[in-house]
Amino acid sequence: MPFSTLTDIQAKLNAGETTAVQVAQTYLDRIATYNDDLNAFVHIDPKNVLAQAEASDAYRKEHGARPLEGLPIAVKDIFCTQNGPTRCCSNILEGFEAPYDAHVITRLREAGAVLVGKTNMDEFAMGSSSETSAFGGVQNPWNTDCIPGGSSGGSAAAVAAALTPAALGTDTGGSIRQPASLTGLVGLKPTYGRVSRRGIIAFASSLDQAGPMTRTVKDAALLTSIMSGHDAGDATSVADAPSFDWLAACEAKDMKGLRIGKPKEYFIDGMDEEVRTQVETALKKCQDLGAEIVDISLPHTEYAVAAYYVIAPSEASTNLSRYDAVRFGHRCDNPEDLEDMYARSRDEGFGSEVKRRILTGTFALSSGYYDAYYLKAQQVRTLISQDFKAAFEQVDIIATPTSPIPAFKSGEKTDDPLTMYLSDIFTIAVNLAGLPGLSQPCGFAQDLPVGLQWIAPAWQEDKILAAASAYESATDWHNQYPKGFGGES
Amino acid sequence: MDIDVKKIANLSRIRLTDNEAKELAPQLSSIMGYIDKLSEVNTDGVPPTAHPHDVAMPQRADVVTNADRRDALQQPAPRTESGLYVVPKVIE
Numbered sequence: 001m002p003f004s005t006l007t008d009i010q011a012k013l014n015a016g017e018t019t020a021v022q023v024a025q026t027y028l029d030r031i032a033t034y035n036d037d038l039n040a041f042v043h044i045d046p047k048n049v050l051a052q053a054e055a056s057d058a059y060r061k062e063h064g065a066r067p068l069e070g071l072p073i074a075v076k077d078i079f080c081t082q083n084g085p086t087r088c089c090s091n092i093l094e095g096f097e098a099p100y101d102a103h104v105i106t107r108l109r110e111a112g113a114v115l116v117g118k119t120n121m122d123e124f125a126m127g128s129s130s131e132t133s134a135f136g137g138v139q140n141p142w143n144t145d146c147i148p149g150g151s152s153g154g155s156a157a158a159v160a161a162a163l164t165p166a167a168l169g170t171d172t173g174g175s176i177r178q179p180a181s182l183t184g185l186v187g188l189k190p191t192y193g194r195v196s197r198r199g200i201i202a203f204a205s206s207l208d209q210a211g212p213m214t215r216t217v218k219d220a221a222l223l224t225s226i227m228s229g230h231d232a233g234d235a236t237s238v239a240d241a242p243s244f245d246w247l248a249a250c251e252a253k254d255m256k257g258l259r260i261g262k263p264k265e266y267f268i269d270g271m272d273e274e275v276r277t278q279v280e281t282a283l284k285k286c287q288d289l290g291a292e293i294v295d296i297s298l299p300h301t302e303y304a305v306a307a308y309y310v311i312a313p314s315e316a317s318t319n320l321s322r323y324d325a326v327r328f329g330h331r332c333d334n335p336e337d338l339e340d341m342y343a344r345s346r347d348e349g350f351g352s353e354v355k356r357r358i359l360t361g362t363f364a365l366s367s368g369y370y371d372a373y374y375l376k377a378q379q380v381r382t383l384i385s386q387d388f389k390a391a392f393e394q395v396d397i398i399a400t401p402t403s404p405i406p407a408f409k410s411g412e413k414t415d416d417p418l419t420m421y422l423s424d425i426f427t428i429a430v431n432l433a434g435l436p437g438l439s440q441p442c443g444f445a446q447d448l449p450v451g452l453q454w455i456a457p458a459w460q461e462d463k464i465l466a467a468a469s470a471y472e473s474a475t476d477w478h479n480q481y482p483k484g485f486g487g488e489s
Numbered sequence: 490m491d492i493d494v495k496k497i498a499n500l501s502r503i504r505l506t507d508n509e510a511k512e513l514a515p516q517l518s519s520i521m522g523y524i525d526k527l528s529e530v531n532t533d534g535v536p537p538t539a540h541p542h543d544v545a546m547p548q549r550a551d552v553v554t555n556a557d558r559r560d561a562l563q564q565p566a567p568r569t570e571s572g573l574y575v576v577p578k579v580i581e
Contacts, residue, residue, distance in 0.1 A: 095565075096565050097564070097565060098565075099558065099561040099562050099564060099565065192541045192542065193541070193542060193544075206538075206540070206541060232547075232549060235546060235547060236540075238542070238544060239547060300530065302526075303526060303527060303529075303530055305523075306523060306524045306525075306526045306527050307527060309520060309523070309524055310524055310527070317501060321502070324502075325567060326566070326567075326574050326576055327563075327565070327566050327574065328565035328566060328567075329565075329567070330567075331567035331568070335577050336577070337577050337578070337579075338576055338577050338579050339502075340504075340577075341576065341577055342502040343499075343502050343503060343504035344504050346501075346502055346503045346504075347503050347504045347505065347506075347509075350503065352509075355503055355505075355509075355513070356513065356516060356517070356520075358501050358503065359494065359497050359498060359501055359503070359513065359517060360517060360520055360521070362497050362500050362501045363492060363497050363517065363521070364524075366497065366500060372528075373524065373527075375537055376527050376528070376530075376532060377524075377527060378537030378538045378539075379530075379532035379535040379536070379537050379538075380527055380530050380532060381537070381538040382535050382536055382537060382538045383530065383532070383535060385538065385541075417516055417519075417520065418516075418519050418520055418523055421520075421523075432538075432541075433541065434541025434542055458541075458542060
């Protein structure tokens with residue numbers, strides 16, 4: 001039962017073999033047993049979880065099941081949720097309780113989901129290892145000496161160790177896909193504009209998207225079908241986004257006629273050789289399933305990280321100016337004057353990585369540097385988008401490794417911010433171009449999970465779901481569990 | 490590259506201790522040094538991205554749609570009085 005998928009649990013609930021309360025209690029017990037080893041959850045309110053589950057059972061009895069009736073879902077601490085803390089894992093939001101639910105949270109609640117708690121993350125989602133959290137780092141269930149990736153590392157560790165069957169993450173430069181890859185999960189970043197950002201604490205508004213982290217492709221499709229849709233409360237939520245039957249897209253069993261692009265810039269010197277081998281083997285499997293592999297080039301790939309580390313910090317420096325100790329958040333003791341209150345409250349409240357990004361962004365936007373950095377980065381971003389457009393004239397979909405390396409040891413990269421930034425080299429371009437991307441497990445390197453990344457044109461998540469489902473049905477990687485978390489039979 | 494960290498911190502309204510500033514200076518220089526890679530790219534005549542997709546900003550009727558929730562919205566504030574935010578004195 002614990003390592004079940006949402007779809008399995010849903011079938012058992014619908015058959016009357018279990019109840020939402022029993023399911024919730026199973027996962028609450030597992031969280032109580034294993035969370036100390038992983039630090040995946042930062043806030044759990046068991047009474048509230050059981051109350052939601054009881055309400056779900058009552059709703060089912062009276063009205064029948066809604067699409068996510070009784071299904072437990074964990075939520076990254078970046079989503080505003082009422083009646084409990086929302087901290088974005090930062091000290092500047094100590095004591096903060098959101099006065100409203102994020103749009104995505106409202107949708108999940110209305111679909112009958114049981115929200116099981118808030119998961120750990122890098123502070124303000126700024127990181128690739130979940131080590132910058134004010135609550136301390138997260139451990140990877142596959143090897144607790146290693147990081148689970150980031151920034152949605154708490155959600156990843158929680159699903160990988162089956163402390164919840166599914167979780168929500170957000171992805172600004174890879175923060176869903178990279179941790180999914182490093183913990184052997186499916187993680188989907190939808191097309192920019194498909195999921196409302198209202199009530200999700202802003203990091204870089206032109207890049208942020210929310211998405212699911214699950215054990216299977218179908219579970220990811222199920223959650224995204226509920227999360228997505230227009231919201232007038234987010235001006236970048238697209239009103240007439242092309243849609244399709246999300247679950248039907250997961251019925252694909254082969255890849256006949258599919259043209260898969262293999263970009264040479266994503267198979268580079270310096271990447272882990274076992275990762276390369278696993279991804280190459282996965283592509284051979286796709287050929288066996290009927291796909292044609294086409295060598296392509298995305299020539300501006302090597303500039304994506306540099307463009308990202310201008311654009312994301314610039315947007316962050318603007319977004320985080322709202323933490324002014326006036327309307328919410330930490331205020332220093334005995335401020336001398338208004339300036340002192342701003343400057344000292346922010347120094348005390350923000351961690352060092354957040355400060356680094358705010359300063360980088362402020363510098364890039366400052367007088368005399370704007371053209372050389374911000375404007376230049378946005379022009380390079382256009383070229384990166386054009387690379388993808390040109391590639392998609394030749395191929396239907398693109399396949400790459402999600403991360404050049406498997407999970408690394410905790411503390412290994414914390415002293416060198418630039419090396420940490422380079423762990424996102426294969427995920428960042430997708431955010432810059434606003435495209436959908438999915439990571440799914442495709443093997444192991446040094447006994448740690450390896451992820452295969454799928455990238456499709458904007459609004460064509462159905463192509464990704466079909467390809468990933470066909471691969472999943474032909475392989476067994478999604479059925480592997482980390483040892484030591486009660487999954488051994 | 491030499492970056493005046495104290496000046497940038499002041500623009501960011503973050504008071505850094507001398508030690509913090511000393512530690513951040515080489516890190517920011519190394520990050521900006523990497524970012525200088527962008528100067529290799531020929532971007533003559535390339536329009537800057539303003540939005541990831543080619544879409545127009547949506548519009549709505551200019552009418553009030555939000556309810557009065559002042560108490561709930563002020564609840565997280567460090568200090569309020571009579572429905573107003575209290576901050577240190579600005580004008581003598």
